[in-house]
Amino acid sequence: MQSATRLIRSTMQERYEPSVLEPQAQAFWDGNGSFAVAEDPSRPKYYCLCMFPYPSGRLHMGHVRNYTIGDVITRYMRMQGYNVLQPMGWDAFGLPAENAAMANGVPPAKWTYDNIAYMKRQLKSLGFGIDWSREVATCKPDYYRWNQWLFLRMLEKGIAYRKTGTVNWDPVDQTVLANEQVIDGRGWRSGALVEKREIPMYYLGITKYADDLLGALDDMPGWPERVRLMQENWIGRSEGLEIEFDVEGGGTLGIYTTRPDTLLGVTYMAVAAEHPLAQRAAQDNPDLQQFIAECQRNGVTEAALETMEKRGMPLGIHAIHPISGERIPVWVANFVLMGYGTGAVMAVPAHDQRDYEFARRYGLRIHQVVRPADGSLARIDEEAYLEHGTLINSGQFDGLDFDEAFDAFAKLFEAQGRVPDGSGNPLGKDAKFLECQCPKCGKPARRETDTMDTFVDSSWYYFRYASANNDGAMVDERARYWMPVDQYIGGIEHAILHLLYSRFWTRVMRELGLTQVEEPFANLLTQGMVLNQIYFRKPAEGRIVYYNPADVDVVLDDKGAPVGAVLRADGQPVEASGIGTMSKSKNNGVDPQSLVETYGADTARLFMMFAAPPEQSLEWSDEGVEGAFRFMKRLWKAVHQHVQGGSSAAALDRAALSPAQRDIRRQVHETLRKITHDIGTRRTFNTAIAAVMELMNALAKFDDRSSQGRAVMQEALEIVVLGLAPVVPHACHALWRELGHAGAVIDERWPQVDTAALVRDAIEVVVQVNGKLRGRVTVAAGADEATVREAALADVGVLRYIEGKPIRKFVYVRGKLANVVV
RNA sequence: GCCGGGAUGGCGGAACUGGUAGACGCACCGGACUCAAAAUCCGGCGAGCUAAUCACUCGUGAGGGUUCGAUUCCCUCUCCCGGCACCA
Numbered sequence: 001m002q003s004a005t006r007l008i009r010s011t012m013q014e015r016y017e018p019s020v021l022e023p024q025a026q027a028f029w030d031g032n033g034s035f036a037v038a039e040d041p042s043r044p045k046y047y048c049l050c051m052f053p054y055p056s057g058r059l060h061m062g063h064v065r066n067y068t069i070g071d072v073i074t075r076y077m078r079m080q081g082y083n084v085l086q087p088m089g090w091d092a093f094g095l096p097a098e099n100a101a102m103a104n105g106v107p108p109a110k111w112t113y114d115n116i117a118y119m120k121r122q123l124k125s126l127g128f129g130i131d132w133s134r135e136v137a138t139c140k141p142d143y144y145r146w147n148q149w150l151f152l153r154m155l156e157k158g159i160a161y162r163k164t165g166t167v168n169w170d171p172v173d174q175t176v177l178a179n180e181q182v183i184d185g186r187g188w189r190s191g192a193l194v195e196k197r198e199i200p201m202y203y204l205g206i207t208k209y210a211d212d213l214l215g216a217l218d219d220m221p222g223w224p225e226r227v228r229l230m231q232e233n234w235i236g237r238s239e240g241l242e243i244e245f246d247v248e249g250g251g252t253l254g255i256y257t258t259r260p261d262t263l264l265g266v267t268y269m270a271v272a273a274e275h276p277l278a279q280r281a282a283q284d285n286p287d288l289q290q291f292i293a294e295c296q297r298n299g300v301t302e303a304a305l306e307t308m309e310k311r312g313m314p315l316g317i318h319a320i321h322p323i324s325g326e327r328i329p330v331w332v333a334n335f336v337l338m339g340y341g342t343g344a345v346m347a348v349p350a351h352d353q354r355d356y357e358f359a360r361r362y363g364l365r366i367h368q369v370v371r372p373a374d375g376s377l378a379r380i381d382e383e384a385y386l387e388h389g390t391l392i393n394s395g396q397f398d399g400l401d402f403d404e405a406f407d408a409f410a411k412l413f414e415a416q417g418r419v420p421d422g423s424g425n426p427l428g429k430d431a432k433f434l435e436c437q438c439p440k441c442g443k444p445a446r447r448e449t450d451t452m453d454t455f456v457d458s459s460w461y462y463f464r465y466a467s468a469n470n471d472g473a474m475v476d477e478r479a480r481y482w483m484p485v486d487q488y489i490g491g492i493e494h495a496i497l498h499l500l501y502s503r504f505w506t507r508v509m510r511e512l513g514l515t516q517v518e519e520p521f522a523n524l525l526t527q528g529m530v531l532n533q534i535y536f537r538k539p540a541e542g543r544i545v546y547y548n549p550a551d552v553d554v555v556l557d558d559k560g561a562p563v564g565a566v567l568r569a570d571g572q573p574v575e576a577s578g579i580g581t582m583s584k585s586k587n588n589g590v591d592p593q594s595l596v597e598t599y600g601a602d603t604a605r606l607f608m609m610f611a612a613p614p615e616q617s618l619e620w621s622d623e624g625v626e627g628a629f630r631f632m633k634r635l636w637k638a639v640h641q642h643v644q645g646g647s648s649a650a651a652l653d654r655a656a657l658s659p660a661q662r663d664i665r666r667q668v669h670e671t672l673r674k675i676t677h678d679i680g681t682r683r684t685f686n687t688a689i690a691a692v693m694e695l696m697n698a699l700a701k702f703d704d705r706s707s708q709g710r711a712v713m714q715e716a717l718e719i720v721v722l723g724l725a726p727v728v729p730h731a732c733h734a735l736w737r738e739l740g741h742a743g744a745v746i747d748e749r750w751p752q753v754d755t756a757a758l759v760r761d762a763i764e765v766v767v768q769v770n771g772k773l774r775g776r777v778t779v780a781a782g783a784d785e786a787t788v789r790e791a792a793l794a795d796v797g798v799l800r801y802i803e804g805k806p807i808r809k810f811v812y813v814r815g816k817l818a819n820v821v822v
Numbered sequence: 823g824c825c826g827g828g829a830u831g832g833c834g835g836a837a838c839u840g841g842u843a844g845a846c847g848c849a850c851c852g853g854a855c856u857c858a859a860a861a862u863c864c865g866g867c868g869a870g871c872u873a874a875u876c877a878c879u880c881g882u883g884a885g886g887g888u889u890c891g892a893u894u895c896c897c898u899c900u901c902c903c904g905g906c907a908c909c910a
Contacts, residue, residue: 225826226825226826226827226904226905229825229826229905230825230826230905230906233824233825233826233905233906234905234906240910255910256909256910257910258909258910259910270910310908333908334908335908335910336908336910337908337909337910342910344910345909345910346910347910348910352910354908354910355910492904492905495905496905556832556849556850562832562833562849610834610835610846610847611834611835611847611848612834612835613835616835617903618834619833619834619835621833621834621847621848623833623847623848623849624834624847624848626848627847627848628847630847630862631847633862637862674838677838678838681838682838684836684838686834686835686836686846686847687835687836687837687838687845687846689846689847690835690836690845690846690847691845691846692846693845693846693847694845694846697846764842766841766842768841768842768890768891770890770891771841771889771890771891771892772891773842776842808890809890810890811841811890811891813841816841816842817841817842817891819841819890819891820890821890821891
């Protein structure tokens with residue numbers, strides 16, 4: 001073993017060549033199955049999960065940042081002795097595959113699997129420590145069959161149910177559109193005017209869990225405050241009831257309200273101009289026709305909405321109040337949006353400011369049904385009373401508070417959930433597909449053609465990683481070992497929907513006995529976006545042209561401050577419009593592949609972790625990448641020079657060190673203490689890396705060829721290599737061997753701080769006079785306040801400011817600072 | 823409009839619990855090496871004042887407050903970013 005080590009040492013490359021050493025390290029991990037993990041009850045587990053990507057074709061910088069953060073945590077926790085699972089998979093159902101199929105005639109499946117293969121190679125080239133034996137692709141039957149299986153269990157339990165609901169219908173594409181796919185009332189792809197349609201579809205009763213989902217947020221310290229707030233607002237906002245009012249002369253009018261407690265205060269109803277009821281009433285009423293036309297003309301631009309006054313007209317139709325039986329006039333109003341909810345609202349002017357203003361304008365009745373809980377009387381003669389309070393003038397419901405009233409009305413109307421899962425389906429026309437056998441009785445049956453939304457796939461994939469390749473069950477006992485996820489990492493854009501659905505899904509699975517955990521993700525880290533400069537030219541006519549920052553040179557003034565930019569190709573100026581998210585439309589993306597090819601994966605990883613803390617946005621900088629690469633070269637050279645310095649270093653003799661050796665050793669262990677805290681607790685990888693750079697700068701000046709000097713250097717470099725191993729694993733894999741170790745750095749433990757090395761003989765105390773820095777004194781480490789005071793008052797810099805003045809106060813912060821107040 | 827976050831050198835950022843503001847990196851400037859350039863190494867680098875790298879003054883978006891001491895806590899304001907938005 002010793003001779004083998006010598007051989008490696010003698011052949012150590014002087015040059016840092018990532019293109020050679022990175023594939024070697026990756027081959028080592030692959031060959032040894034370093035990242036394939038098995039359940040091991042004897043060791044503490046750690047489940048580190050990154051949001052899986054849609055296989056769009058290539059990784060983008062956002063992915064690289066996301067997965068680098070996850071990989072650093074994974075490798076760090078592994079060095080801390082945990083049994084760490086880091087899986088990866090593919091959120092593989094989506095419209096891009098269909099669009100690509102229509103555009104290029106490539107079958108969606110082939111397109112998807114080709115993309116997966118390519119992106120998997122990219123992930124491997126970045127050195128992520130992933131257990132690929134657990135890979136999941138949601139487009140494969142062995143994954144989505146469990147969606148269907150769980151859905152049937154949900155039907156049995158009544159968590160899923162079928163009900164008629166209003167949807168956005170695209171008449172050209174013959175499909176249902178999500179709200180975000182409707183742009184200015186038109187289908188995003190077909191451009192056709194979207195219709196509201198009542199179709200039967202499946203609902204998932206997430207509202208049944210709303211209280212629990214909301215309440216549990218208070219007990220989730222591992223989640224960022226702002227994500228919890230966003231979920232709180234979202235759940236609170238969408239918690240309401242659907243109530244149907246009968247319409248005189250036939251039909252019903254469905255509305256949705258978050259204030260069912262004010263139900264008895266309804267004095268009119270309002271519908272959108274496009275609402276069928278309004279359309280019908282307008283047929284033989286020219287005034288109404290004109291008003292409706294006006295409403296529609298006003299459009300939905302923001303400016304119009306801001307300035308538009310609230311206007312309306314009675315339809316001459318009445319609805320019947322479901323409790324009181326009263327006749328309620330139905331109005332058409334320009335502030336009711338057809339695109340939101342049912343396109344109709346119940347109006348409670350006493351307790352809604354908008355309804356109040358409308359009622360005042362048109363002389364409609366205002367009927368108070370809520371008063372403050374403290375018993376005082378709210379005045380509603382000038383504005384609506386908006387707070388939750390106690391019900392009055394509501395017959396049998398008088399005296400109830402908001403929650404009690406909500407529950408009482410909910411029971412009365414058997415409130416239903418509001419998470420539609422349906423989408424349109426061309427499968428309904430395919431007889432071969434439709435005809436099937438009932439799996440229970442064997443008789444001919446009609447196959448269900450409604451499909452589930454893709455959010456279902458991502459709501460439980462983390463369970464499947466933990467139960468990978470089980471043909472017989474959705475999840476198995478292995479999930480009990482791994483769940484919950486200890487650290488989840490992904491983009492803030494999923495702060496609400498994906499994370500909320502996952503929490504909902506976990507509760508459903510718990511109710512079905514599939515898991516014991518209540519919350520799927522113990523700790524959540526939302527990484528910031530990756531930004532870059534945006535450059536463009538706006539021709540006199542035609543469209544703006546964006547130029548990639550890589551093709552642009554920045555012009556500097558003589559102080560180095562940027563004053564302009566020119567396109568390298570023609571030397572002519574381009575305009576800069578600040579920085580923004582890397583995107584195709586702004587042509588400011590940087591391809592991870594070319595970055596890895598030019599500088600190596602370690603440089604890419606180092607730059608990403610160093611340029612900003614993980615939660616903040618990260619500004620791209622080619623010069624910053626160069627800087628990271630320079631550091632890699634310096635690190636490599638430092639180890640190379642040390643190893644070249646002679647045969648293996650003598651054992652460290654702590655008692656025999658010179659003051660300079662003790663100093664450098666103290667700095668080594670101070671750095672180790674800091675990076676342990678920064679990586680392990682604070683997750684501020686940027687400051688950890690900065691601390692190591694600082695240490696390397698000090699080590700470069702520490703030129704001590706003595707036996708103990710080399711021993712100190714050996715220890716320092718080992719700590720540096722171990723400490724950087726999570727961030728730049730390829731280089732550290734090689735350097736660890738160069739430092740004389742037969743084992744692989746991936747199997748090493750995180751080093752221990754030698755607290756004895758941290759002890760100082762003397763400390764420097766900063767001395768202020770009236771809070772201004774005036775001097776510094778050096779005292780023995782254990783000096784008491786009196787000693788420090790004596791030294792401080794004798795300092796020449798201090799004396800200048802206190803001479804002849806009485807000392808009013810002396811403040812001493814142990815070991816750091818003294819303040820003399822005169 | 824509502825909710826949340828932020829503003830620190832030419833730039834990205836650091837300062838962890840109220841205690842030396844500007845760590846680390848980039849850019850820039852000077853020097854060494856070189857015929858020269860690149861690379862590398864060494865040094866400088868908030869502003870003002872100054873012959874000066876001494877000293878001093880100012881300085882963390884603006885104004886005020888609390889404190890021996892404020893980038894950090896409190897109040898008011900400006901701007902920027904994110905989320906939601908006639909949301910029923």
